Amino acid sequence: MYKIHLMTVVLLLALLAGCGHADKPGTDAMPPGPLLTGDAAILQSWPGDFPVARLDRLPAGQRRRGVGFIGERDVFNGVWAAFKPGETVPDIDFMNNLVLFARNTQSYNRISIGKVMVKEGVAEVLAMETKSAMPIEDKVAMSLVVVARTGITGLRTGATVTPIK
DSSP, X not given: OHHHHHHHHHHHHHHHHHHTTTTSTTOOOOOSSOOOOEEEOOOEEEEEEEEGGGGGGSOTTOTTOSEEEEOOHHHHHHHHHHHSTTSOOOOOOTTTXXXXXXXXXXXXXXXXXXXXXXXXXXXXXXXXXXXXXXXXSSXXXXXXXXXXXXXXXXXXXXXXXXXXX
């Protein structure tokens, strides 16, 4: 009987010691919930044109990329005002959702996001675009989609994975 109680105390102490270090600097906290693997459902979608002069409204660090994400209402409001001037800004819950975008970087081509694939929490956008030789002058074609944040921790663009907080 004494050995069973001693073993219980030892296991309990080991469990407490293992759980007590999550907030120490240098340790990574576990992501909230399991990482997603599979297709993320597209909740809303908008194709259209975006003025080249307003590319500075895209999130910093993503302005030159063909694919990116918007995770904040203020940034989205600025992007929307340039993307769909005069239209009401969609009400998006940024605590639970993200906006992903795909846009032209080489030539002006109509573009549409058809699928968002996620592998171990890293999302990848599958976009279709027409092929033309029209140069980018004053506008680029862009597509925006809304997906749930749950289980998504990063966005892959080529070989680069950008963390999503």
